[in-house]
Amino acid sequence: MAKKRGLETVRDMVFSLGAVGIVVVLLLLFGRHSEQDPVKPIDYTLKFQQASQVAPYPLLAPEGLAERWRPTSAYFDGTDPDETTWHIGFINPADEYAAVEQGNGTPDDFVKDKGKNGRPVGFVDVAGEQWKSYDGPKYRSLVRVENGVTTMVTGTATYEDLATLAAALRPATPLPGMGPIPAATTAP
Template sequence: MRGKQTVRDLVLSMAAIGVVVFGIYFFVPHSEGDPVKTVGYSVELGQARRDAPYAVAAPVGLGKDWRATSVTYDATDPKAVAWHLGFVDPQEEYAAVEQSNAEAGAFVEAKTYGAKRSGSRTVDGVTWAKYEGPKYDALVREASGVTTVVTGTAPFAQLAELAAALEERGGQ
C-alpha cells in the first residue's frame, strides 16, 4: 500500500542499513600503522649514476628514522635530466633531494614552489643558498651546470642534515 509508510517502517529500514554498514566496517580490513609507504631506491640510484650527465647526489649515513618515500629519475630530455629522492624525516616532515642540469632558475622555482632566496647557509664547509617559501624551504647549490636542491616542509636543521649526508657519484 503506497502512501501508508510509518515511522516504524523508517526505523526498521535505518536499522537494516546500519547492520549492513557495521558488517562492512567490521569485515573489511583497515590499514593499521603508518600510512607513509617506504620505498627502496638503490636500483634507480644505480641507473641514475650510470646514465646522468652529472654526479648524482644521495645521502649516506642518515639515521634509520629517515625513510625514503619517493624516487624518480627522468632522462627523457638530455638538457633537463632530473633526479628526485624524497624522505620523511624523524619528525614526520618531508624533505627531498632534487637535482637537474636544467636551467637553474626555473628548476629552483618549480622544486621549491616559489620560495625566495633569503641568504646563505654553510653546511659542512659548503655554502648553500637559503630559500624560504610559503610551502617549502630549501637549500640550493649550483655547480658545473648542475643544480642541487634540498627542499621540503622540514625545518632548516633537518634540510641541512640531509644536505650534509649527500654524496655525489657517477655521471658521464
C-alpha cells in the first residue's frame, strides 16, 4: 500500500517550522544582548570654533558638564547674517533631550519655533541671572535676550537640568593663531 504524499508533506513542514522555532527561541534566550548606549555622541568643538570665527555675535557652548551629557548634534546656519542660528543638541544624564539655541533674528519667532510653542510661565535664576521660563506641550525652555541675540536652552529635560546647561555656557576661545575675522570695510 502506497503512502499518501500530501499528509507526509504537511507533517514535514510542521516539523521543520518547529525546529526553526526552537532555534529562534534559543537565540533570543541565550543570544548576546548589547548594553551599549544607543546614543552616538559627537565632538562639536571644531564646529563651534569655526562657527565662532564667522558668527556676528559670540556663540556659546557648555564647559564642564558631566560626562553623561552626551552631545548629539551641532550646526551653524549663517546663510542670512541677520538671522543666523547656532545649535548644539544633548541627551542629558536622565536620557532627556536638551539643546542650546542661539539666534539674532526676531526673538519672539525664534523662541516660538525652537521652544515648540511654549508659553512664558515665569523666571528661573541661572548663576545669578534671570532667564525667562517657558512651558509647552513638548518642551520646556529658558530664554535670555541680550544685545539682539536670543539664547535659549530647551528640550524635554527638567528646568533644573536646563539651568545646569545654561549655567555652563561660555563663549568660544579663538583658535590658535586666529582672532575674530574683521568686519568688511570699504575704502572711502
